[in-house]
Amino acid sequence: MRKVKLQVQVSADFYMGGPNGEMDWMHFPWSDDFSAYTQHLTDSVDTxxxxxxxxxxxxxxxxxxxxxxTQESIDFMNNTPKVVISKSLTESPWENATVAADLVPTVNELKARDGKDIIVYGGSTLVQDMIANGLIDDLYLFVNPTAIGSGLPVFPKTGGNRPLTRVEAVPFECGVTAFHYQPKQA
Structure with a gap:
């Protein structure tokens, strides 16, 4: 079964966007070691x-x-099939993208298909819904060295603990640190 991997840039206080979705806190330029890490992650997915x-x-x-x-990154992003989760769209206005309204059955059907793994880039509502429904197998949180105080959280407020296992923590020359976690199995 394919895995669903979340890749998201977060602030040091674990927001994935400012209160209005601002991303001006992200740390650039990225270093070669950061680019190599994300390329390895990208190479493992096809959706x-x-x-x-x-x-x-x-x-x-x-x-x-x-x-x-890079042209390689542009080609990957444009040529990789995309599934857009939306309750308001009925059809895709974009090339190489389909629209689905029902999150859980859609993701479970994608996971059951043959192929490489699946990557989720966001946004906040989708990420929180996927975490709340136990649909994420690997979380790759790229922590930027900036605290923003408030914003769009990664994790849903469920009133309970969400135990994770740390797989690795990788600091990069540019100041960003990747934290790779997996949800603990009951």
Whole structure:
């Protein structure tokens, strides 16, 4: 069975965006060791899951071929099939993307397919819903050396503990640290 991997940039106080989704706290430029780590993660997947809000900016931004990105990264982002989770869209306005409304059955069906693993990039509502429903197998939290005080949390407020096992913690030359966790099995 394929794994679902969450890859998300977070602030030092574990917000994945400012109160209005701001990302101006992210630490750039990324170092070669950081790029190699994310490339290794990207090489292990063949499907991307996004929430509608993120997809509306993410898909067109990659389609325009951002100049700061390598052609290999641009090709991966544009050519990899995407599933956009949305209750408001009924069909995809984007190439190489499908829309699904029902999160749990959609993700479980994707996990049951043959192929490489699946990566989730966000947004916050989608990530929290996936964590709350136990759909994430690996969490890759890229902690940026900036605290923002408030914003969009990664983890849902469920009133209970969510035990995780640390797989690794990798500091990069650019100041970002990757924390790879897996949910503890009951």
């Amino acid at each position: 991307i899951i996004l929430g509608r809000n993120l997809a509306e900016g993410f898909i067109p931004a990659w389609a325009s071929g951002p100049p700061e990105e």
